[in-house]
Amino acid sequence: MTAAPVTSNTQTLDFVALVELLEQIFIRHGTSADVAKTLALNCAGAERDGAHSHGVFRIPGYVSTLNSGWVDGQAVPVVEDVASGFVRVDAANGFAQPALSAARALLVEKARSAGIAVLAIRNSHHFAALWPDVEPFAYEGLVALSVVNSMTCVVPHGADRPLFGTNPIAFAAPRAGGDPIVFDLATSAIAHGDVQIAARKGQRLPAGMGVDSLGQPTEDPKAILEGGALLPFGGHKGSALSMMVELLAAALTGGNFSFEFDWSNHPGAKTPWTGQLLIVIDPSKxxxxxxxxxxxxxxxxxxxxxxKRLPGDRRHQQRAKSAAEGIALEAEVLANLRELANP
Amino acid sequence: MTAAPVTSNTQTLDFVALVELLEQIFIRHGTSADVAKTLALNCAGAERDGAHSHGVFRIPGYVSTLNSGWVDGQAVPVVEDVASGFVRVDAANGFAQPALSAARALLVEKARSAGIAVLAIRNSHHFAALWPDVEPFAYEGLVALSVVNSMTCVVPHGADRPLFGTNPIAFAAPRAGGDPIVFDLATSAIAHGDVQIAARKGQRLPAGMGVDSLGQPTEDPKAILEGGALLPFGGHKGSALSMMVELLAAALTGGNFSFEFDWSNHPGAKTPWTGQLLIVIDPSKxxxxxxxxxxxxxxxxxxxxxxKRLPGDRRHQQRAKSAAEGIALEAEVLANLRELANP
Incomplete structure (x- = not known):
């Protein structure tokens, strides 16, 4: 995550207004009302919590993807009750978040009854942060772990060329004295969204984040985005975890590996067409x-x-600040959103 | 893992003979026959597979721990069937591996029926590698994940003093064309056993592995062992994963956190008295x-x-070599083991 730029040219709006604006954008670009609501809450929540790389910054990518016909914004997820601890969802080439919503009640019921339950989402597009998927379980007293694979952009440790996605791992656990303990970490050395933001701002990256199109180390975010690739975090260990994410989020769900989908016939498509796994545990057992x-x-x-600071603390503090002061957006960003909502 | 030194003064023995020798050592130092068998298979298996930091190198630590009265070598684990996907074991202040053995059949049955099952072991001592706990599930067609916390020796990222253990994560998954995919990674920048081996050999460590007793970075393994501490791998991300291991292996099992046990009245005690969590998933669902x-x-x-090399490949290759040529041990090491078996 990157801090929002402080400019004099900033406007604030409250959470509900931002959600409504984003809903309008999604509906205008072909999603169902249900899908629009789910994605708008997710995206506005990230913006509100200061997770800017997954906030309104993502809206143009959602829009170009919907315009390209790559994802079905009207998809109705199909929930399959497989076993006392196993739920599957075919997201039907729609977004992952509505698939999670559709299966969520059954997943929680199974976790409370069996002590643990798994949700395997396939045929899904995940274009958001992963922590919003796990945090709500912790507020219900449950422990949750989720992984999602994305698109080929990370070179496995010891290999020459990219194969894995940024493949994040998110975890949430309840806590008696305050907000849950929540983290969401890309198994790449840096999140793809942060490379995009750095490129847009003309900033250089720290060493060890990625390679250029020739496989040489680079600190230039544009060189990474234009034919280069990311490295895993923590060398062979982060690489092993990224491989695990491919196995859990794709092989175990029936979804695509990060290298398996081909969006070349859908210019503007930005969302990886893969799978997602969630494991929910009831600690009362x-x-x-x-x-x-x-x-x-x-x-x-x-x-x-x-x-000084726990994982998740910064988001919870920014959430409180946004509730008190509203969500600050650059005027130009807000104008662009309004134009997308009412073209 | 560190490569075995090649010397002219090496003797070989086969796996069965090494297991029998280690069994004798455990029994002579007060374990039950069952516990001796389980620990001997585990330790000899690590040595056979070239995982020397968890092979016979660990035997003096087991012996001094048993002699100190810190762990109960005769403990009989108590298995509790909690829910359709949840098994608990009270290891009764014994070793973790016999507790896993006692619950294993029930865990597999639940995983195959519910699709996923969790085993929560508490009141246990884990002094071995973690991959031997998960790999056998993969040979049965199951996916397995395990975490175990250890003893305070890792400084959380952003903190000043150690709190976490080396807190490994191990994962195993079946594979059609060969041995399972298996990894076992300490969430510390280096495993404690490897620091001990480097100290014994007088070798320096790479930068970024640990700090001395004043909290300053050091490459001297002795400075780490004598009042210093390890760092997490991969900065804040490895640190977050280590925190997750504390929550899963201790808070979720009812075991001790890495900082909670006090062995000061048991000189010679080396085994962390904590907990272990295993999650097993049936991919046929x-x-x-x-x-x-x-x-x-x-x-x-x-x-x-x-x-070039997958995680686990080196172990599987060394296993085949050991089967063909026997397990090579330094003559002095073997003599010491024989003396411990027949004091």
Missing amino acids: SAGQDFAQRSEELVRQMHGVGL | SAGQDFAQRSEELVRQMHGVGL
């Missing part, structure tokens, strides 16, 4: 003290050894 | 093509972009 009390104790000890 | 065929396709593509 655990032995010993209440889980949320235990996670609070861990947080207390983390602060005790000098940790 | 997945949509689409057979999982093992899909993972084989991923492997094929990984080789296609220039990857």
Whole structure:
């Protein structure tokens, strides 16, 4: 995530107004009302929480993708109840978030009954942050883990050419004394959205993030985007985790690997057509003290050894700020959104 | 893992003979026959596969721990069938591997029936590699993930002092064309066993692995072991994963966090008294093509972009070599083992 630029030319609007504006944009570009609502809440939530690389910055990509016919904005997900702990969803070439919404109640019911449950989403397009998919489970007292694969742009450690996606892992756990513990980490050294933002701003990247089209290390975000590729975070370990994400989010769901889809006939398409896996655990089945009390104790000890900020803290603080002051958008960005809503 | 030193003073013995020798050592130091068998197979398997930091190198630590009265070598694990996808085990202050063995059949039955199942082991001591716990599931066609927390020796990213353990994550998945895909990675920048081996050999470590007792970066393994600490791999991302391991392996099992146990009254104790979590998924519940065929396709593509070696390959190659040529041990190491078996 990148801090929003502070300019005098900023306008604020409240969360509900931003959601409505984004809904209008989605509907105007061919999605159903349900899909528009789900995506608008997701995208406005990211903007509100300061996760700008997954906020309104993504709207032009959604629009060009819908215009290209690559994704079905009207898709109705098909939920399959496979076993006492296993739910599948065929997203029907639609977005992943409506597929999760359609299966969510069944998934929670199974997790509370079986103690653990898995949701395997396939034939889906995920173009958003992953933490909004797991955080709500933690507010319901559940522990959630999710992985999603994306599109070939990461060179496996020890290989020469890209194969994996940025393949994020997100985790959320309830906590007695405050907001849940939530993280969302790309298994690439940097998120693709952050490379795009750096390129747009003309900023250089730190070393070790990516390679150019010749496979040589580069700090130029444009060189990465134009024929280059990203590296995994943490060398062979991050690479192993990225491989695991391919296996869980694609092989185990029946979705595409990050290298399997071909959007060349859909200019403007930006959304990876892959799969997503969620695992939800009910910690009330655990032995010993209440889980949320235990996670609070861990947080207390983390602060005790000098940790200033927990994963997720910045988002929760920005959320509170946005609730109090509204969501600040550059005037030009807001004007563009309004134009997309009323062309 | 560190390569075995090649010396002229090496003796070989076969796997069965090594297992028997280690069994004798465990029994002589107070374990039950069942516990001895389980630990001997585990430790000899690591040595056979070239995972020397978890092979016979660990035997003196097991022995001093048993002698200290810190762990109960006679413990009988108590298996609790909690829900259709949830098994708990109280390891009763014994080792983690016998607890897994005791619950394994029930865990597999639940995973095949519910599609996913979780095993929460608490009150347990894990002093071995983690991949031997997950790999056998993959040979049975199942996907397995495990985490175990250890003892305070890793400084959370952004903190000043250590709190987390080395907290490994291990994963195994079946593969149609060969041995399973298996990895086992410490969320610390380096495994504790490898620091100990480097210290014993007088070798320096690469930069970024740890800090000394003053919290300053050091490449001296002894400075890390004597009051210093390790760093997480991959900065804030590895640190977040290490925190997740604490939550899953301790808070969710009812086990101790890495910072919670006190072995000061047990000089010689080396084994962390914590918890372990395993998640097992039955990929036959997945949509689409057979999982093992899909993972084989991923492997094929990984080789296609220039990857020479998969995670786990080196172990499987060394396993075949050991089967053909026997397991090579330094004569002095073997003599010490024989003395421990027949004191």
